[in-house]
Amino acid sequence: MSGARLELAGLGKTFRGLRAVHDVSFAVPAGAIHALIGPNGAGKTTIFNMIAGVYAPTAGTVTLDGRSIAGLRPDRVCDAGVGRTFQIVKPFKGLSVLENVTVGALHRRPRLGPAREHAEAILARLGLHDRRHQLAENLTLPDRKRLEVARALATEPKLLLLDEVMAGLRPTEVDVMVAFLRGLSAETGLTILLIEHVMRAVMALAARVTVVSYGEKIAEGTPAEIARNQAVLDVYLGHEDPA
Amino acid sequence: MNTRALAGLLVLLAFLMAAPMLLGGYGLSVLILVLYFAYVGQAWNIMMGFAGQLSLGHALYAGIGGYVAAGLYTHYGIGPWMGVFAAVGAAVAAGAIVGYLGFRFSLAGVYFALLTIAFGEFTRIGFDNWSWAGGSGGMFLKVERGVSDLANLRGGTVMFYYVILAMAVGAFVLCRALLESRLGRYWLAIREDAEAAQAVGVPVLWCKMLAVTISAALTALAGVWNAFYYNNLFPETAFAVGRSIEMTLSPIIGGLGTLFGPFVGAVVLTGLGELFTDLSDQFHVAGLKQIFYGLALLIIVMYRPAGIWPWIATRLGFEERRK
Numbered sequence: 060m061s062g063a064r065l066e067l068a069g070l071g072k073t074f075r076g077l078r079a080v081h082d083v084s085f086a087v088p089a090g091a092i093h094a095l096i097g098p099n100g101a102g103k104t105t106i107f108n109m110i111a112g113v114y115a116p117t118a119g120t121v122t123l124d125g126r127s128i129a130g131l132r133p134d135r136v137c138d139a140g141v142g143r144t145f146q147i148v149k150p151f152k153g154l155s156v157l158e159n160v161t162v163g164a165l166h167r168r169p170r171l172g173p174a175r176e177h178a179e180a181i182l183a184r185l186g187l188h189d190r191r192h193q194l195a196e197n198l199t200l201p202d203r204k205r206l207e208v209a210r211a212l213a214t215e216p217k218l219l220l221l222d223e224v225m226a227g228l229r230p231t232e233v234d235v236m237v238a239f240l241r242g243l244s245a246e247t248g249l250t251i252l253l254i255e256h257v258m259r260a261v262m263a264l265a266a267r268v269t270v271v272s273y274g275e276k277i278a279e280g281t282p283a284e285i286a287r288n289q290a291v292l293d294v295y296l297g298h299e300d301p302a
Numbered sequence: 303m304n305t306r307a308l309a310g311l312l313v314l315l316a317f318l319m320a321a322p323m324l325l326g327g328y329g330l331s332v333l334i335l336v337l338y339f340a341y342v343g344q345a346w347n348i349m350m351g352f353a354g355q356l357s358l359g360h361a362l363y364a365g366i367g368g369y370v371a372a373g374l375y376t377h378y379g380i381g382p383w384m385g386v387f388a389a390v391g392a393a394v395a396a397g398a399i400v401g402y403l404g405f406r407f408s409l410a411g412v413y414f415a416l417l418t419i420a421f422g423e424f425t426r427i428g429f430d431n432w433s434w435a436g437g438s439g440g441m442f443l444k445v446e447r448g449v450s451d452l453a454n455l456r457g458g459t460v461m462f463y464y465v466i467l468a469m470a471v472g473a474f475v476l477c478r479a480l481l482e483s484r485l486g487r488y489w490l491a492i493r494e495d496a497e498a499a500q501a502v503g504v505p506v507l508w509c510k511m512l513a514v515t516i517s518a519a520l521t522a523l524a525g526v527w528n529a530f531y532y533n534n535l536f537p538e539t540a541f542a543v544g545r546s547i548e549m550t551l552s553p554i555i556g557g558l559g560t561l562f563g564p565f566v567g568a569v570v571l572t573g574l575g576e577l578f579t580d581l582s583d584q585f586h587v588a589g590l591k592q593i594f595y596g597l598a599l600l601i602i603v604m605y606r607p608a609g610i611w612p613w614i615a616t617r618l619g620f621e622e623r624r625k
Contacts, residue, residue: 111501137503145501151494162491165484166503174484214502 062090062250063124063140063217071118072105079105080274090248094255094265102274103254107220111143112136142216144207146223150195157191163213178213185209200227218250225257237263307620318467322460330459336572337466343552343564344473345520351559353513354493359418360521360549362425363393365540367522368529369435382455382530389526390519397518405510426541440536455530462531478561555602557609566611574598
């Protein structure tokens, strides 16, 4: 497993005349951790869905290691090496935790035995191994978030898209997830793009941050630069409730 | 599978093998019904129980299979063992059309079910007006008494019993192998959440197409068997919605998505059906059977919504959860 370079250029998406994303460009070097932040409704998940093949962009390109993946079907994007999680978690509820991750592992290991072994190893790394025989629907929300990550990782991606995997986690759980992702990145060289509202995680993980608002990119830089950027403070970080 | 389950399975299989020696004509004909419904239930379960696609038009595939094999036999003298290939081919083509229209254009749930009903219905109307197939007057196979000709599927109850037994066992083995394969796991993933499945690389459309065509092929075999067993085919019954619904009951009652569910459901349903027929006859009340049958289904579905088999299995210490 090693990372791939992701590049978005002039990416745009219009839903029946409604401009959801307009002219967004940024690049994530292979092996880097990059954060995509912005207020609710800014178009972050739409950008994710264009990378993951759920939507075909109406403008611009998405390339992975120079190869265009825009407009491919989601399973083809997965073939190309992109793993993703869903903001609203989508476990296979009626299947056990192990079977959930095994489905992901089957993608590159067509036989059930080896796929299951691979899934067990990933579950052990994410601390879900002792819950592997439980039905996914019986997991707590933090565990479901971890299951999302485990299932995506099982497909052996070169780029991992994480859509708010920290949301709903307690601060200590955020720290555990941050440590896990940092270790994963260091060990495998996997490229990670994350949408995140938990600033504590963004600051700790991301080498660079892209900020979007109303579908457009308004800033990009290191977390420290972003924290000082006036445009970002105005739309996103700076609104303190006067009451 | 643990040793207890294996022992139970062997005893059951031994009983089924010896049944023609142990049971009288009536008992055997009831057992034939059980195996028939277990078999078509198993075939239908691939679509609904495994891949989560509700088909309420499976009579289409059985009807097409039956008509093709019976037509080739009566018109051209082509025996059912050859005709079955054409029968399966035609049913697979029909399944592929229904599946592609439904899945390519993302008809889900009840809308897909409506599509399957519609196809069954207009095929029925088509056959009503197709003289080669006998039109609404039906198609009849020549009945020859006292022969036992396995090559042409002409023979008595015992022969048909062993054929349907072999089919039921074969379908069980096939379904088990499918479930323990990548395709089977992909079906379960699609059933649970198609979008999440596609995100982990499952080619959803292709897997659904395989589900509908494999299911249609198996159902067509049942149609061929049915045509040669009863020696007649009528569009009004072969393609009836009621026939389709009938096929769904065993797996629903027995346990959707389980391997033994269709068999257990078929035993319970056929058993209840026969019991209530007896009661109706005894009390001379017409329709009593239907009322009791309906009530029994209602009670089972209310109290064992996951089906009878998962509940029995855990009590007996076998492990077959709904996968």
